[in-house]
Amino acid sequence: MNVTEANSVVLRKLLIFTVIMFGFGFALVPFYEKICEVTGLNNLLQADTLTENTQVDTARWVTVELDANTHGLPWQFKPLQSSVRVHPGELTQVVYEVRNNSDREINGQAIPSYSPQLLGKYLKKLECFCFSKQVLKPREVRQMPVQFLIEPGLPDDINTVTISYTFFELGNDNTVSLDISASQL
Amino acid sequence: MAAVHDHDIAHAHDHHPTGLMRWLTSTNHKDIGTMYLWFSFIMFLTGGVMALTIRAELFQPGLQIVNPEFFNQLTTMHGLVMIFGAIMPAFVGFANWQVPMMIGAPDMAFARMNNWSFWLLPPAALLLLGSFFAPGGAPAGGWTIYPPLSVQMGMGMDMAIFAIHILGASSIMGSINIITTILNMRAPGMTLMKMPMFVWTWLITAYLLVLVMPVLAGAVTMLLTDRNFGTNFFNAAGGGDPVMFQHIFWFFGHPEVYIMILPAFGIVSEIIPTFSRKPLFGYSSMVYATASIAILSCIVWAHHMFTAGMPVTGQLFFMYATMLIAVPTGVKVFNWTATMWRGSMSFETPMLFAIGFIFLFTLGGFSGVVCAIVPIDIQVQDTYYVIAHFHYVLVSGALFAIFGGAYYWLPKWTGHMYDETLGKWHFWLSMFFFNLAFFVQHFLGLAGMPRRIPDYALQFADFNMISTIGAFGFGLSQLLFLYVVLKCIRGGAKSPAKSWEGATSLEWTLPSPPPYHSFETPPVIR
Amino acid sequence: MKDDNKQPPKGTWLQIAKAVFWAFFGVRKQSDLDSDASSLTPAQVIIGGLIGAALFVMSLIIVVKIVT
Known part of the structure; x- marks a missing residue:
């Protein structure tokens, strides 16, 4: 394999890598939303559910x-x-x-x-x-x-x-x- | 490292165009390197004028020179111009000149792409600077272009986004070129572990660039579609999240700060051994530390966002990870110091800049560790302390290394020695005024002065006045650098092939200035 | 162009782990480096580095969990 061919192999690999990373930037969006959902950080649009019967603290206002x-x-x-x-x-x-x-x-x-x-x-x-x-x-x-x-x-x-x-x-x-x-x- | 090679003789059949066409069509790594360096110097002066306008406004409390809207545009554009226009192209310029000569390659791997990646820069710069004249003016929400401000601004923001796209494409092409050159074009016998440190740091930097530049391109593309095509990536009202932009941006942004400092490490690692007349102490450690810094830099981004709203576990994770980056960085500083230990040192201008770099970069690194501590960061977030911190790592870090490298290789590039006396003046003036301008900003930040404001409370007046005086002194000192470079290009004492007694790498085996086509027959490294 | 890695890699997992560990710390002996350079392939180092980074992240998370 001569240098020119070897170079274009590296070029192709790096270009593919670049495109993947560009896509990765966009993939971060659903990933971020998933993390927020899992950790419960950012659920603005969902109703909360009460898991247990909460005790009412009548002594406090x-x-x-x-x-x-x-x-x-x-x-x-x-x-x-x-x-x-x-x-x-x-x-x-x-x-x-x-x-x-x-x-x-x-x-x-x-x-x-x-x-x-x-x-x-x-x-x-x-x-x-x-x-x-x-x-x-x-x-x-x-x-x-x-x-x-x-x-x-x-x-x-x-x-x-x-x-x-x-x-x-x-x-x-x-x-x-x-x-x-x-x-x- | 010694090399035997055939002396390249100017080719009789070499008909490269002259005048403007030579530069427009050049595929020669030396020409392109020169253009990169001049471009970055012009952008450095442009960003510098913005900085001086900012400092002039802050000379006294109250509004004197510019209105607040324009002030915000200046702070934003100063950041963008200096990072994407001055520092990064300067390092690519060094890579273009030095990497082929240091590894014994005839040119860059993709010479035409090299020309293209340079000539993308001037249009991008015009687009970026042209945003000042757009309705609503240039971007004014800070160089980090956070939404919601960046979604609301006028069309100047669109121009800046396109400029960032083009600059990113240029960087990616440049990096691909550099990686391919280093991996495939080394002279026989030049194994990876024999490469000069500068080549190593650039190899790792280039990998970081292809890793994160596309992510930035994605982030600004999302901004663009949010602005113009009705998507809601960052719009809380439409189900998006502005904090997500900060995460994506800093996933790029933190490796970016290492992109701007690793080549500086490389330059300093060339200069220190030369003027200490000793080989670099712990070469292998330096390679490993560079790789380590590059990997760690990808997992600490959220330390820029401690106040953006984050669970305490996240804060602690990013705090610990950030503080641990100081370990490989510290290894480097100790290695440079150990290189100087018992060396027969001499203090020419490049060495002065390199020592200045080590001294001040370490200071900037320490203030970085201070900022990494969450409770302190919450206090100093968005204050002048942060400004002082990153100017210590970027001006006295990256920029001083660029100056040092320029003085170090100027005799090689031009064939003339620069004016040593003026060079030393340039260093000492820069050193003095830099510290005058930025050291006091630590105090301003600790006292609570916020960044990106055109007016401030009276108790900050004295330090601001000192800082402005320092900034003008520093800015004017750079004209001396321009004069020294021009004088060196026009003439001066002839430089021998090996301009510095202690220099060892391959480029010093070429005559000064090197022939237009060097190492067409690869040198043999023993 | 470089076909000088024809001989099968001799790097053991232990050697990769050691190289990666010292790389994270940023210190490596010259003699160890020479043996790394001769026996480890780039793919091994990259995979080792990624595993090392993952372990590093996990250990930090564990530390954070302990202190909070």
Whole structure:
């Protein structure tokens, strides 16, 4: 085998390797999602299930503040009560109301956010409008429940927590059109 | 390592084009190496002007020179230009010049692809710099182009993404060329374990490049489709995850920092033995340590993301793995020191830069170990401490090694000795002003000054002023380097074939400057 | 071009393991290196290196599990 042939063999191997690594970059996406699923790190769109009967800690009160935001879509979005007091372990239902102020049908997706961050670990949601996209007809008003409980394991020094939802607009092809021009940034 | 070879005589039948066409069409590794080096120097000055604008704005609290939007574009572009435009092409330039001459090959394995991989760079650079003139300006979300900011920006971001694609393709082609050259084109008798350290480090670097560059290309492609074609890889609202970008990016990004330092290790491992007049201490250890660093570099990426949200087990894993990388790196530092031990040392400019490298790179390495400790990292994340850390490893690490290498091989490349006095001035000015500019940034970071901000609280004013003075001094000192190089190209004392008394590798058996086509008959290594 | 590895590889698993271990530490004796270079094939070293990396990762994970 002369040098030119040997060189093209190496070239071919390395090119194949490059293509594989390019594919590997994309393969990291399902891999990442799988890891998140297995470790339970990022299940925003799935309802939690209660495995055992949780004991209600009636001696303790936690104030849950409810917050609502919209991001770039003409909806009015608010909780019906701004906060609730709950016992850890107690199943609670709160209701959010959303109103489409525009004359077109809009798909929206709510993304939750918790404060303190730690709450994510102890908050179990059995039902939430954030598990699926919401389609609102022009001028439609909708009331949507969130059913949750806070596990009694929540550290003792936390007495007030905040659950916040932000609605993003989904395009017809499920894309978010974040209408922010660079000049606004 | 001695070599016997036929002296290459200029070929009478050699009709290579002259003028501009020579450079456009050149497939000669020396021409292409020269172009790489000049390209990277131009990009170095471009990124340097951005850095000085940043520092000028930070000279005093308040907004004086640029508005915050443009400031953010400058910090982002300074990073991209310096990493992809200056440091990486400079090392490829060294590889082009030196690898064939050091292993006794006539040229690179794929000469035409070599030309192509260089000429991809100028269009990519124009695209990257052109993003300043796009509506909305250049990317402004930091060089790491994290979503969601990078998904929201104007079309300047698209231009930067394409530029990264092209630069990545260029790097991959360059690496394939270098790997093939090293594996297949060595002169008879040049076994892998006889190769100079610089060739070894580049072989490993090139493997790292083909390993991770395609992953970066994939990551920015996902950004591109998220921006323009309605996919939702990184869009939380559409079921994606912005943190996933950080994982994919740093899977590329961490090996990338070793891509930028391993060739520097190689250059220093050539310079230190030459001016200590002793063979490199622990050559085999150096090879093994380089390989070890390369492998470990692939499993520590998430230490860039300790504050992004990670289970404590993940934090501990990446903290331990990161701290263990310091072991092979430490082995290298000890080997260089042991090489100098009882050597008959002399302190010409390349040696000064190499010693400066060891000293300051070790400092940067230590601040890296400090940043690896999770509780401290959570404190100093996104502060000037991190800025100080990576400028110590990239400027006084990679860049000092590039300067050292340039001085070391300039007599070989040009046939003239450079001006030793001016070279020493360049070193001492760089050394002084570099530390003036960046040492105080450690204090700024520990005191809590965040990075990537155009304005800051009053208590940071004094250190920022010192840092700016240092930065301008450092920047202006580099013009001296330009002058020394130009003067050396135009003339000066003739350099013998072996420009340095203690030099041993194969390129010093060629006359200075080497003939346009060298080692057409392979040398025999005894 | 290089066909000088015609003789069958003599590297034993122990030798590969030793070479990989010292490679991770970054220190290797010159004499050991010479014997590695003559008896180990690149494929052996690469596979050994990957196994070594996997073992390294697993041992770190075990350490992390112990301390948390």
